[in-house]
Amino acid sequence: MARRKSKKKQQQESANAIGGLIIFGGIGFSYFAKSIAVGVVAIILGIIVFALITYSINQARINKLRRSGIAEIDKMTGDQFEHYLGQLFHLQGYNATVTQAQGDYGADLVLNKDGKRIVVQAKRYSKNVGLKAVQEVYGAIAHYKASAGWVVTNSRYTPQARTLARSNNVRLVDREELVEMILRVKESRKSIKISK
Structure with missing residues (x-):
């Protein structure tokens, strides 16, 4: 019997996938734009977006725990x-x-x-x-x-x-x-x- 992944793991995997896509997109963009500076900016923006997504997932998790009464x-x-x-x-x-x-x-x-x-x-x-x-x-x-x-x-x-x-x-x-x-x-x- 296969176990279902927890929502926490699913969210983390989704965030990781998005972060990876953004970083690889930045690398690909720099290759096609023929500019390392543009690629670096794209990668930095990707990391910032990834950090914001991860932060919002963690905040949602914390709010959920507060509502549940687990404390x-x-x-x-x-x-x-x-x-x-x-x-x-x-x-x-x-x-x-x-x-x-x-x-x-x-x-x-x-x-x-x-x-x-x-x-x-x-x-x-x-x-x-x-x-x-x-x-x-x-x-x-x-x-x-x-x-x-x-x-x-x-x-x-x-x-x-x-x-x-x-x-x-x-x-x-x-x-x-x-x-x-x-x-x-x-x-x-x-x-x-x-x-x-």
């Missing part, structure tokens, strides 16, 4: 994060149950929707999430008779965690995808309020 999530305890995710998934139409804190058998939440059961391991971390979280949720799938397992974090994953998740069909929701999810829920709630 508040970063300050939560693990227990608060689990309950927050329960509400977030509930707003997306899931019947979300937060499991007991001790002896949860590898699942912090159990989601039910359209006859499917999903177990979720929630990791509110400041560092990258490793193999253990994937192993825990994979074990919880059988215990809770679930059809899928997810690990959700406000952080990112180690390469080993990503490899294990891929080979065991465990979905990893990282910081960027969590922000997207939060913003989608906020937008849908806004549109519901507007239509009332």
Whole structure:
């Protein structure tokens, strides 16, 4: 199963491609204009345009993070994060149950929707999430008779965690995808309020 590139990576690749085209365009322009000075000016202008595009992408990303409330999530305890995710998934139409804190058998939440059961391991971390979280949720799938397992974090994953998740069909929701999810829920709630 091929993984989709994150929006952040897509935007960065687009900016890199535009920057490369501008620089090569400047070189080509100087060749055809038979003037190195014109080419240098074109390259400098290209670099400035590239820097402005990169800056605007970064500013858009920062504004998006501010709107999402991820800064508040970063300050939560693990227990608060689990309950927050329960509400977030509930707003997306899931019947979300937060499991007991001790002896949860590898699942912090159990989601039910359209006859499917999903177990979720929630990791509110400041560092990258490793193999253990994937192993825990994979074990919880059988215990809770679930059809899928997810690990959700406000952080990112180690390469080993990503490899294990891929080979065991465990979905990893990282910081960027969590922000997207939060913003989608906020937008849908806004549109519901507007239509009332």
